[in-house]
Structure formats: structure tokens, C-alpha cells
Amino acid sequence: MRIYLLLLLFSIFLILSSCQNTSNDSPKGASIQSNDGPSKKIIVVMVDSMKPELVRKGIKEGRTPAIAFLSNHGKVFNDLISPFPSMSVVIESSLITGVGPEDHHIPGLMWYNQTENRLVDYGTTTYRTFKLGTEQILEDSLSNLNNLHLNPEISTIYDDASTLGATTGSFNMLLYRGPKEHTLAIPPLVHHGLHMKDKYKTKGPDLLAFGKLIKPTAAKDQSFPDEIYNQYGLNDQYSTEVIQALIKANQQPDFLMAFLPDFDKEAHEHGPYYLDGFAKADYHLQTILNSYSSWEEAIEENIFIILGDHSQVKLYGKGEGTAIELEPLLEPWTIANLLDDPIMGDFIIANNHRMAYLHKTDSNISFEEVASQLLKDERIDQVAWRDSDYTLIQKGTTPTSLLFKKGGPWKDQYEQTWSLKGDVDVLDLSLDDSTKTVQYGNYPDGLEQIHSALKSQEGSLIITAKPGYILKTEGAPVHYNGGEHGGLHEEDTKTVLIVTGTDQYPTSRRIRDLKPYFLSLLKQPSEN
Structure with missing residues (x-):
């Protein structure tokens, strides 16, 4: 049993160290439609640890056809800057709020809560999870992160998009707080094995998918890679297959953000220039484009925004004082x-x-x-x-x-x-x-x-x-001879932004400045 619990914790925290299906999105069978949506749907895909040099290498060697297609039909910016510390929870907090940690109140993947005199850890390692308390860390990761720690006084992209009348979705993003109430259903192995609650109330966009814990109504009867050996759905394949299911069911929201976390682990192990691992992320982008009759149709109907959350630094090996x-x-x-x-x-x-x-x-x-x-x-x-x-x-x-x-x-x-x-x-x-x-x-x-x-x-x-x-x-x-991030150097913080399907581009290329850019795209009048 202990082995299964270790596997389980690793699965849940894998997406954070970058890094049963209950949903309150729409009534069963209802179509997600906006009353006066933008002229195009917007699909934002965040690829973990996407390094500018790796993008160039993948295109040059023909290993990343989806990124090459989107780049050739759009614009590539190799100077998108992550917040600091360059950890996914800080970055996504800035992405959805438009402010830095001073204002959104998520200081790091690990930080000291002075009020409660405890270290908050959203799941850095299994070792620290057991030391600091598995139930507390799961509570912080699954509930407190979005609903308590993220500054409730700051509106998110999902809140603001809702006031514009746009429908929204978040698939496997770590930060997703929005105006609508949802329920995260904890798998029995977890809540029985760890003696924790079986459900958590949370706030999010219209459509919310977070691995096996929740998926949209339109996709609930379909089979996805969300078992324990698939990290309970906290993986690239799950994110892209749910997107594909919604597109084919005509349930795609006006604004959707999705996270592809898998390459982060590959980069930690093999280094930040590991093209074999990065090509797998491109395959999942191909899956999204293949939801349409052609890739050209995909960019006619959508604005695609592909971005990294941070880069990674190549670490020295053992014996080098790493x-x-x-x-x-x-x-x-x-x-x-x-x-x-x-x-x-x-x-x-x-x-x-x-x-x-x-x-x-x-x-x-x-x-x-x-x-x-x-x-x-x-x-x-x-x-x-x-x-x-x-x-x-x-x-x-x-x-x-x-x-x-x-x-x-x-x-x-x-x-x-x-x-x-x-x-x-x-x-x-x-x-x-x-x-x-x-x-x-x-x-x-x-x-x-x-x-x-x-x-x-x-x-x-x-x-x-x-x-x-x-x-x-x-x-x-x-990760000796592998990759790592979190630091202040441009090797940690400089990543890539690819925009396809619009001639409007952000004037300031910091992740914290993308929220107003997204809202400007949502304000485009409908062509219908």
C-alpha cells in the first residue's frame, strides 16, 4: 500500500513541481456558447520549460511540425519574460492576474507563511511531502492555492472575461480561479489512504479539467488517460484529448488555457536542450490542430497562443559542486x-x-x-x-x-x-x-x-x-547534468511566445503583461 501511495503522491505533485468526475460547468448536453463572443476562439497552450534555442532547433531539424506551422503562419517572440522566482505556480498566478507576487500573494513553489508559522509547499518532492504532512500539502495544492492563497482581491482573466460575456476554460492549469463553483472529486485511493476529504469546492472558469479530479460534462463519458499510471490525468495527452473532445462536440469556449507539463520532467532529467522530449510536446499540439479538417482551418477559426512558462538552466555534473x-x-x-x-x-x-x-x-x-x-x-x-x-x-x-x-x-x-x-x-x-x-x-x-x-x-x-x-x-x-529553474538569470526566465491567427501582438512581453492582451483579443467584435 505504501508503494501505491508513493506513486500516487508522485503523480499528483509531478505537475506542480514544474508541477470521480464531478463538474458544475453546464447542464448535461448543453452547448457552451457566448452571447457576443470574439471574432475568433482563443486557445492558449502553455508548454513547460520551452526554451528559445530549443524551439529554433526543433524547427530547423524538422522535429516540431506543429510549432513550425504556427510559427510560419504567425509571429515568434523569443523574449517573453517569466516572473521571479521562475516556478510554475508563481508564473501562472501572474499570467491569470496580470500582477507580480507582491500583489497576487504566491511567492514561490515553497514559501513561509508567517501568520501560520509553517512552510507552504505545493508539492516539490515526495520526501518533503511526507516531512511536512501529506494531507496539508494536498489541501494547499488542491484547495488553498486557488481559493485562499491567491489574492482574492485581484480579479483573474476568467473573472474579467466573464464580465465581457465570454465563455472560458482551463485544462490542467495549476491556477484557474474564476467566477464559477466546481467540485474536485478526490480518487478513493487518495482520500481513503490519506484519510482526507473526498471532495473540495473550488472556483474556476466555465469549463474546468484537472486530471481525474474534474472534467467538463461534454467529455465525462469518454475515456481519457487518467489512471494512476497516467498520473491521474495530469499529463499532456489528457489536456489535448479533452480539448479535442470539446472541439468535436462544438463545446469549445471563447477563451481556453491548457498546460502541457510533461517536458519539464524530461528537461530536468536530460537537460533543457533535449529535443526528443520536446518533440513529444509538439505531437500534442498536432493533436489539437488535427481536431479540424486542416491545420489551415484551425488557424482560420482560432487564435493560437503558444508560450513557455519559463526556461531551464543546464546544471553541472556530480563532483563539480553543482x-x-x-x-x-x-x-x-x-x-x-x-x-x-x-x-x-x-x-x-x-x-x-x-x-x-x-x-x-x-x-x-x-x-x-x-x-x-x-x-x-x-x-x-x-x-x-x-x-x-x-x-x-x-x-x-x-x-x-x-x-x-x-x-x-x-x-x-x-x-x-x-x-x-x-x-x-x-x-x-x-x-x-x-x-x-x-x-x-x-x-x-x-x-x-x-x-x-x-x-x-x-x-x-x-x-x-x-x-x-x-x-x-x-x-x-x-538533477546532475540535467536542467533546473527558479532563478533570476535569463537562462531561467527567458522563454518563447508564438501568436498565430491575429495581427495583434502584445506590446510588452512579460508573462505578467499578457492578461490585458488576452482581454483585448476577447473584445474584438463577433463576425457573426
Whole structure:
């Protein structure tokens, strides 16, 4: 039984570490129609860990015909920037709300809840799941993430689309909160084996599919890959087959977002340039296009938006110091074990693989001395914390510092203004004195990224790792010679956006800026 439970937990959390059918969508047999929908349906597909170089390679070698077709008939942007930390739950929260972690309140895949004095983990590893409590982590992942932790004061794309009269859907997206109530039905093996509730109420769009836990009424009598050995439907094939079923049943909503999570695992294991794994994701995009009589018809009837959630950094191998062990690096201070009360140590660490939040429990410890000790290790990239009204970032074994705050004479490409003091090389910034503009180098949108992350976890210090390295704490994974993400570097955050079926394109290419773009497409008048 324990083996099956381990398999089960791995299946559920696989989609999060990137990463019976009850539904309250429409009455049985009803058609999902909008009263005055957009001129075209919109299909947004997020492909986990889609790297610009991999997209170019797949097209050049003829291994990704769907992406090549959509690219040739649309426009490709290789500079879409993920939020920070570059973890799927943070990214999807920004995607559906249009704001950063400071405002949407999802700081990371793992973060410290100061009110409840506990580490929140949405399912990073099976080891940490058992240490922190399986029932609590499932509750956080399946219920609290969307319905409690995601800022209820911020409207989502599904809320706003509903006010426009558009119908919406979300298939296997981790973040999906919307105006309609649904029920997630937990498979018996899970709720009996873990002594947890068998159902969770949640809020979502008109149509919601999340593996075996829920699927739309129009697809409920069809067979999909959603058994335990298929990760209970939290896989690419399930996402695309449900989309195909709805298209063929004429139940496609005006706006649909779907997640293809499988390549993330392949990239972690084989590295971010693993074309064999990425070609599988393209096959599932082909499945969606094949729902129509021709691929040309598919883009005549739909706007396709394909995007990555983040990229991945290629890690070094064993014996190359790949894993930066934080516990010995912070001696003589201590970190509480996962089974203990977090405040039993001098520090509480929420590890997001290539970045971590560090909270101190002793007010006599200064972040200055912590930073000085951490930066003795050449594998650490930056440390950052709030210093009064400013954010302070340090870099280098002989540390140099940059202080900045919002508002001031310097403007970046995202129309954000800043006051800057110190060494701008800490964030690889270039300044043009004549125009008072800031240009980003290796850390796109780095000022806002750091600012928003620190504001989302008040009183913390951020640690980032240089490319090739990962931060290691109790239970954290290390994929030697594989891929990893979570960090601030463009190797973590720069991904791809492909837009086909419209000549309207986003003017700002950050994932957090796509929500107003989606809404502008939904406001196009119907041609009917």
C-alpha cells in the first residue's frame, strides 16, 4: 500500500513541481456558447520549460511540425519574460492576474507563511511531502492555492472575461480561479489512504479539467488517460484529448488555457536542450490542430497562443559542486529540520531550487553578516533584502552593492521608474544618461523581479545561484547534468511566445503583461 501511495503522491505533485468526475460547468448536453463572443476562439497552450534555442532547433531539424506551422503562419517572440522566482505556480498566478507576487500573494513553489508559522509547499518532492504532512500539502495544492492563497482581491482573466460575456476554460492549469463553483472529486485511493476529504469546492472558469479530479460534462463519458499510471490525468495527452473532445462536440469556449507539463520532467532529467522530449510536446499540439479538417482551418477559426512558462538552466555534473549546500554555508547558525517547528532554527529557508527565501528568527542576526558569509561562496550569484525604503542587492566574493527603489529619474523598457544608487553591474544594468533609461542584460526585468519577490515575503533575504548551480537544503532535488529553474538569470526566465491567427501582438512581453492582451483579443467584435 505504501508503494501505491508513493506513486500516487508522485503523480499528483509531478505537475506542480514544474508541477470521480464531478463538474458544475453546464447542464448535461448543453452547448457552451457566448452571447457576443470574439471574432475568433482563443486557445492558449502553455508548454513547460520551452526554451528559445530549443524551439529554433526543433524547427530547423524538422522535429516540431506543429510549432513550425504556427510559427510560419504567425509571429515568434523569443523574449517573453517569466516572473521571479521562475516556478510554475508563481508564473501562472501572474499570467491569470496580470500582477507580480507582491500583489497576487504566491511567492514561490515553497514559501513561509508567517501568520501560520509553517512552510507552504505545493508539492516539490515526495520526501518533503511526507516531512511536512501529506494531507496539508494536498489541501494547499488542491484547495488553498486557488481559493485562499491567491489574492482574492485581484480579479483573474476568467473573472474579467466573464464580465465581457465570454465563455472560458482551463485544462490542467495549476491556477484557474474564476467566477464559477466546481467540485474536485478526490480518487478513493487518495482520500481513503490519506484519510482526507473526498471532495473540495473550488472556483474556476466555465469549463474546468484537472486530471481525474474534474472534467467538463461534454467529455465525462469518454475515456481519457487518467489512471494512476497516467498520473491521474495530469499529463499532456489528457489536456489535448479533452480539448479535442470539446472541439468535436462544438463545446469549445471563447477563451481556453491548457498546460502541457510533461517536458519539464524530461528537461530536468536530460537537460533543457533535449529535443526528443520536446518533440513529444509538439505531437500534442498536432493533436489539437488535427481536431479540424486542416491545420489551415484551425488557424482560420482560432487564435493560437503558444508560450513557455519559463526556461531551464543546464546544471553541472556530480563532483563539480553543482549543489550549494546552504546549511554548512550558514554555520554556526542553524536551520530547523522539516519535521520541527520552523522557528526552532536561526533561519527558515523556503527553497525554490535556484533561488531561496531566507527568514531569520533571531532579530540580533543582521542580514549584512549573513550576506557576507553567503557571498564567500563563488557559486552564489546575488543576495538581496529590503533596507528601509530601498532594496539592497549584493554580488561577488568582495561584495559590491546596488540600492534601488520604485519611483525616480530612471525608466526601463516596461515604463517602470527607479531610483538607483551604487554598482549597477550587480544586476548587469546599462544606463543611458542622455535619455535616463535603463537597459537590462542577463537579468531581464531584474529590478521589478527582486522588488516584487521581496515584498511578497516581507522580512526575508533572497539568495540566487549562478547558472549551472542549484541551492540544496533538506529534501531538495538535484538533477546532475540535467536542467533546473527558479532563478533570476535569463537562462531561467527567458522563454518563447508564438501568436498565430491575429495581427495583434502584445506590446510588452512579460508573462505578467499578457492578461490585458488576452482581454483585448476577447473584445474584438463577433463576425457573426
